[in-house]
Amino acid sequence: MTTTQKQKKQIHLAAHFPGVNNTTVWSDPAAGSHIDFESFVRFAQTAERAKFDFLFLAEGLRLREQNGQIYDLDVVGRPDTLTVLAAIAGVTERLGLAGTINSTFNEPYEIARQFASLDHLSDGRAAWNVVTSWDEFTGENFRRGGFLPKEKRYLRAKEFLAATWALFDSWRGDEIVADKESGVFLADPDAGRFDVTSDQFDIHGRFSVPRSPQTRPVILQAGDSEEGREFAASSADAIFTRHGTLDAGRAFYADVKGRLARYGRSPADLLILPAATFVLGDTDAEAQEKADAVRHQQVSGQTAIKFLEQLWNRDLSDHDPDGPLPAVDPLVGEHTIARGRASVRMYTDPVATARQWRELAEAKQLSTRELIIEVTGRQSFIGTAAKVADALDEFVQTDASDGFVLVPHITPGGLDEFADTVVPLLQERGSFRTEYEGTTLREHLGLGDARPPADAIPGVDTVRGAQT
């Protein structure tokens, strides 16, 4: 990049390892293993070759079920998050490593220990996507079961985060002198001292991991409720969102960035990164054709029925996917059909949504399957590399986002084409780095040093012995 050129707003790119949902096409001949470590190596190294900011892993702590049975139409099974990231740290050098870790079915001391360890072992590349799934269904795999009422999920998340911050900050970074001559290993006999008391936690002692390169992992947040947005505004470095259109993106962007001032933060302190899918082709028409084919791979007749059941909350296994939508209305009330799925919670008014779907199906003359193809997870960016690069850049330059979490549909090679064709165009435009400038993920993301002390979080008393 020439120095005379005005520095454009820089795009941040993350690579989402294909997940356990129908976006991921496992039936394609190019689809490889979702669990062998080789796939993670290949995927991560592609992302790093393309100078991505970070790799992203989702997590769900119970296999999804529908109609009382394990859901078998999508990819099932994935590795443990923190351990696979630690292994990936061994085959990459600069790529950030972001893991989704739940604040309900974990304890702060252990999670802080693991993230601080990952940050050391990766030389400052760790990130934590804090999620708050709280349901009893997932709780059945854990000591406490479904102990947390829904309305406390963000209280716990906030206190959880505050507790880990107290732990991360309990070492200042200058305690280890390790002077062989004098025999002084530790400059401070109280290093790591912490004491946290809140509604959810009452923990104290000394933290066992000395300060890591980034002090704390980069914090991502992915909840979309009012509380989720507020949590992100107060505490996160980046938001992973589903708001994928220009208009929705701009509205979300303005909303969330507008909340930052209240927490003494500036707009650059919180990055907005929507999930984005893409289909590339030599011509726009070819890309569109491929995109349609991919959508049909993603939504088989069977999958369409399953989606239908998630909104209708009824057993519709006899429904014909090639026929019209069911005549009955969705069953309102407790959701019993599908479990372990975040998407189910998005339908706040199932009857109204069903009405919209019917209107759309009628207007466009769509079968059930075609309708589901239309209303669920359409690809965000379709076209030639040039067109996709233009569109991505427009999003970022017009403040609909600060970048993207790209979700390829093929494991592990689904990022290759993007890396080879779109990234160079973004680099030519001066919108994306050509080399990593820093070594830590915070540096890649243009974030300053880790945020001020955790006791800024209201309602949580955190004390570090040595500082008080």
Next chain:
Amino acid sequence: MSAPHNPVHLAVALDGAGWHPAAWREPAARPTELFSARYWTDLAQEAERGLLDLLTIEDTLGLQSSNPRRPDDRTDQVRGRLDAVLIACRVAPVTSHIGLVPTAVATHTEPFHASKAIATLDYASTGRAGVRIRVSGREDEAALFGRRTFGAFEPDAADGGALTALFDEAADYVEVVRRLWDSWEDDAEIRDAATGRFVDREKLHYIDFEGAEFSVRGPSITPRPPQGQPIVAALAHRDVAYRLVGRSADLGFVTPADAADARAILAEVRVEQAAAGRAEETVHVLGDVVVFLDADASAAAERKARLDALLGRELVSDATVFVGTPAELADLVLEWREAGLAGVRLRPGGLPHDLEQITRGLVPELQRRGAFRTAYEADTLRGLLGLARPANRYAAA
């Protein structure tokens, strides 16, 4: 021939700068690098060059302490450490044959998380994972989690006291971890395009474990790991812990004072094994030894004396402390093997020095005596330990 008839199994126990509290002050020590990937990679690769069966990585929930019952405020010893399971994962892709056995604490933590973490280590190492399970009975460690309160910790109580409950919980923990590893049959992933099914759900199993401290439904979110069942190990000093080895482990680490003691301990472990209905299964028992090694015996003695002087007293350990040459250590190893142990887990007094003495001194000596492999004969830890890949408990016969 690369695998002798009755080979000794050799493990090395990695902990900080070594097992002598003053080891970090040795000229070769790298105390400022203890929290770096490079340090652990170097050690693991050195151990692998010596063809060792496996390495273990020590861990505790809380900060190290010179007192086994409570924290201290010493500043003259190594304090701070990284999560052992994550260290093992970090070194997995840069090693190729050595078994990786990090420590995991069963008290306070979730068996569901531990099971998928070790399964993932097994994937990242393509079949070289194990886990050493330990318990934590300390009040101060309970306070780190704040979910349970323990009274003062009395590990030596004659009846086992609170330890019995902790070890029973650990046995439940291992049971859950193991069931979860089996909760996917090997061929559960079918990718059947004709029916649209990715998995055969008949081959995924709820484990429905119910115990005193937890119940777990399953199945795991992680498919069955390459070894089927990664290796489970435990360090045992007394009855309640021998019972855990007998009930739950593939590998026990014990601390005999001499060959006769080794025989007696082994007999106790075998009794527990039989009582658990596992008499027919292979449970390897390795003797732990803290080692200070030099080609010249007096150099080893001087080094040990220098470290003791820095410590201000003679080193005391739960395990036998050996000071001498690799050849003398080979004598001890073979004597203990005669007593029935499968081998030894060596705790280097100082790192990297005593590890290099093991890989470059002891190993060639044992090879000369036809008692140790001259090349890795298997790609998995189970393979190195002569253990077959087990059938899945849930698979229809």
